Amino acid sequence: MPILSLNDVGKRYPLGEGFVDALQGVTLDIEEGEFLAFAGPSGSGKTTLLNLVGCLDSATSGTIQLDGRDISKLSRSELGDLRSEHVGFVFQSFNLIPVLSAMENVEVALRLGGREPSKERCEKALVDVGLKEQLNKRPSQMSGGQQQRVAIARALVKEPRLVIADEPTANLDSKNGEQVLDLMRALNEEQGATFLFSTHDPIVMERVRRTVKLRDGRVISEV
Amino acid sequence: MFLAQLALKNLLRNRRRNVITSVAVVWGVALMILGFGFVDGLDENVIRSQIDTQSGHVLLHPPEYPEAGLSAPVDVLEPVPEELAEALRDYTHVERLRFDVRLVSGPESIRAVGIGLSDSDEEVFPREGYTLDGSWDGLVLGARLARLIGASPGTPVVLQVRTSAGAINALSFEVAGVVTTRNPAIDNYAVLLPLDTAMELVQAPGPSDIALRLERRSEAPAVADQLGSAWQTETYLEGAADLLEINQVRRRAIGFLVFMIMAIAATGIANTVIMATYERTREIGTLAALGMKPGDIRKLFLIEGGTMGFVAGVLGACLGGALNLYWATTGIDFSKLAESGTALAFDTTLYTAFSWGPVIAGVVFGTGVASLASLYPANWAARLDPATAVRAD
Numbered sequence: 318m319p320i321l322s323l324n325d326v327g328k329r330y331p332l333g334e335g336f337v338d339a340l341q342g343v344t345l346d347i348e349e350g351e352f353l354a355f356a357g358p359s360g361s362g363k364t365t366l367l368n369l370v371g372c373l374d375s376a377t378s379g380t381i382q383l384d385g386r387d388i389s390k391l392s393r394s395e396l397g398d399l400r401s402e403h404v405g406f407v408f409q410s411f412n413l414i415p416v417l418s419a420m421e422n423v424e425v426a427l428r429l430g431g432r433e434p435s436k437e438r439c440e441k442a443l444v445d446v447g448l449k450e451q452l453n454k455r456p457s458q459m460s461g462g463q464q465q466r467v468a469i470a471r472a473l474v475k476e477p478r479l480v481i482a483d484e485p486t487a488n489l490d491s492k493n494g495e496q497v498l499d500l501m502r503a504l505n506e507e508q509g510a511t512f513l514f515s516t517h518d519p520i521v522m523e524r525v526r527r528t529v530k531l532r533d534g535r536v537i538s539e540v
Numbered sequence: 541m542f543l544a545q546l547a548l549k550n551l552l553r554n555r556r557r558n559v560i561t562s563v564a565v566v567w568g569v570a571l572m573i574l575g576f577g578f579v580d581g582l583d584e585n586v587i588r589s590q591i592d593t594q595s596g597h598v599l600l601h602p603p604e605y606p607e608a609g610l611s612a613p614v615d616v617l618e619p620v621p622e623e624l625a626e627a628l629r630d631y632t633h634v635e636r637l638r639f640d641v642r643l644v645s646g647p648e649s650i651r652a653v654g655i656g657l658s659d660s661d662e663e664v665f666p667r668e669g670y671t672l673d674g675s676w677d678g679l680v681l682g683a684r685l686a687r688l689i690g691a692s693p694g695t696p697v698v699l700q701v702r703t704s705a706g707a708i709n710a711l712s713f714e715v716a717g718v719v720t721t722r723n724p725a726i727d728n729y730a731v732l733l734p735l736d737t738a739m740e741l742v743q744a745p746g747p748s749d750i751a752l753r754l755e756r757r758s759e760a761p762a763v764a765d766q767l768g769s770a771w772q773t774e775t776y777l778e779g780a781a782d783l784l785e786i787n788q789v790r791r792r793a794i795g796f797l798v799f800m801i802m803a804i805a806a807t808g809i810a811n812t813v814i815m816a817t818y819e820r821t822r823e824i825g826t827l828a829a830l831g832m833k834p835g836d837i838r839k840l841f842l843i844e845g846g847t848m849g850f851v852a853g854v855l856g857a858c859l860g861g862a863l864n865l866y867w868a869t870t871g872i873d874f875s876k877l878a879e880s881g882t883a884l885a886f887d888t889t890l891y892t893a894f895s896w897g898p899v900i901a902g903v904v905f906g907t908g909v910a911s912l913a914s915l916y917p918a919n920w921a922a923r924l925d926p927a928t929a930v931r932a933d
Contacts, residue, residue, distance in 0.1 A: 364931075368927040371829075373829060373926050373927040373930070374925075374927040393834070394833065394834075397828070397831055397832075397833060398831070400829060400830070400831050401830060401831020402831075406826075406829050406830070406930075408826070408930065408931075409931075410822070410931075412822060412823070412825075412826040412829075412930065413826075414546075414823055414826070414827075415553075415823075416546070416549035416550055416552070416553060417546075417549065425827070425830060426830055428542050429827070429830045429831035429832050430830075430831055431831075471830075483931075
């Protein structure tokens with residue numbers, strides 16, 4: 318059974334007097350453990366699709382099943398519970414909490430998931446991403462690549478079923494971008510979490526196992 | 541606990557901005573404690589002066605005696621009725637005779653208030669804290685009055701009065717003493733002399749005042765009611781009503797001033813928390829994406845605003861409380877005010893009223909105002925759409 322199953326999913330946003338269809342008729346199955354990218358130009362619907370499968374937003378039409386459970390009609394609070402339990406996020410701008418150290422940023426994910434933050438577990442998550450020496454540093458004391466590694470550790474520490482990575486290499490140079498991707502690929506293979514990217518970075522598309530191309534809110538091809 | 545820790549760390553981000561925002565709360569709370577301590581102290585000052593120098597706890601006048609006014613008429617005086625004298629035996633009381641007098645010393649003369657005192661006057665009107673130059677045996681002048689007319693112990697003076705029958709009478713005296721009481725009503729205007737001498741001078745058929753000292757202030761209304769059938773009675777509160785009413789106006793003015801300062805403080809805190817929510821929109825989105833509930837996001841900003849108010853409230857309470865305690869101990873010297881010639885009865889050394897209640901209330905007030913001011917931005921933050929907020933610039 319696929320971990321994610323999208324059936325004729327649409328998302329419509331109000332725009333002025335009318336509306337815009339950000340996604341139309343998206344039907345897609347994603348298997349557990351996939352390392353998949355949604356690719357396409359700006360405005361193609363990549364981010365909207367990630368928002369829907371990451372439980373940050375609700376679809377206007379169609380159904381989305383996460384692990385066999387229909388999430389398309391869940392309330393904001395129910396989506397929040399699902400996110401904290403099953404979904405990890407890696408953002409383009411890292412989105413770390415600047416007043417917290419690397420360790421504390423990782424701990425936040427566990428706390429908000431309703432779990433007692435274990436120091437050993439958080440430390441291991443940071444060591445796994447190569448930040449053994451940076452545990453107590455704040456984001457402002459780290460490079461972009463290091464910050465993105467903290468974000469990856471934060472996403473993975475709660476052992477989510479799904480990791481949503483929204484253009485994770487967009488703010489990194491090519492060397493750091495490749496390192497971050499290699500790290501995520503290794504963690505995907507080791508831990509089995511499903512990674513979903515949105516990107517138009519060729520380096521990302523080279524490394525994923527499957528690319529779903531979008532244009533004007535529709536799936537136009539799968540590679 | 542986690543929310544509190546995060547809120548504290550967030551508060552330390554913009555220390556200068558938060559400190560500047562909190563200053564208004566500090567001043568508002570300090571002013572509240574000091575202002576109300578001042579007015580409460582003034583209330584107590586007026587009441588104590590009224591009791592200790594003017595009326596005792598209950599004051600009785602003859603039936604036709606005017607209720608208010610600066611003059612002390614003697615044509616309405618009458619002997620104390622037997623039944624009243626009988627009833628008064630159960631209470632510590634003294635008789636006094638007030639009368640208008642012209643004090644003449646050489647070429648100088650001045651209007652004053654004569655007060656005839658019985659030998660037991662101190663039983664109702666204690667003289668602790670008075671400074672006497674000379675002796676109580678004879679004519680004693682208030683210090684400023686003596687200075688104005690150039691009199692000191694041994695100086696010959698003449699008292700000119702209108703008798704109860706309307707005739708003019710005068711007697712020569714030698715000043716026995718000059719008293720400083722810190723009460724302008726006495727220091728500025730009083731000519732004190734033995735009651736029998738005063739009765740003879742004015743040819744009064746009876747006293748103008750009978751003043752009672754009770755065990756407790758709270759007994760005054762009941763005793764006044766009980767004694768009130770033959771002569772007019774008033775409690776110390778009725779005697780000081782005008783000054784206490786003025787204090788009520790002061791209290792309202794201070795309350796309004798505190799309200800205005802706290803309104804400005806609340807606006808500043810609301811503005812600071814709004815700026816924080818705008819600056820941290822992406823963080824709010826991230827926390828929401830990680831699973832933080834809208835209620836917890838609301839709490840986070842309420843804790844931040846409330847903590848700012850609490851810290852500022854504590855500082856304001858320390859500042860206001862310390863100054864209030866200092867002035868409650870050492871007093872504030874208002875003797876210059878007495879130099880203006882006022883006839884009001886109050887102690888020119890004002891002790892502010894200190895108690896822990898207003899200090900604690902100040903902290904609670906500061907915290908409450910800041911928390912309320914944070915409510916709108918906290919609600920705004922809690923309602924943010926995480927999908928949009930997480931990618932905010």
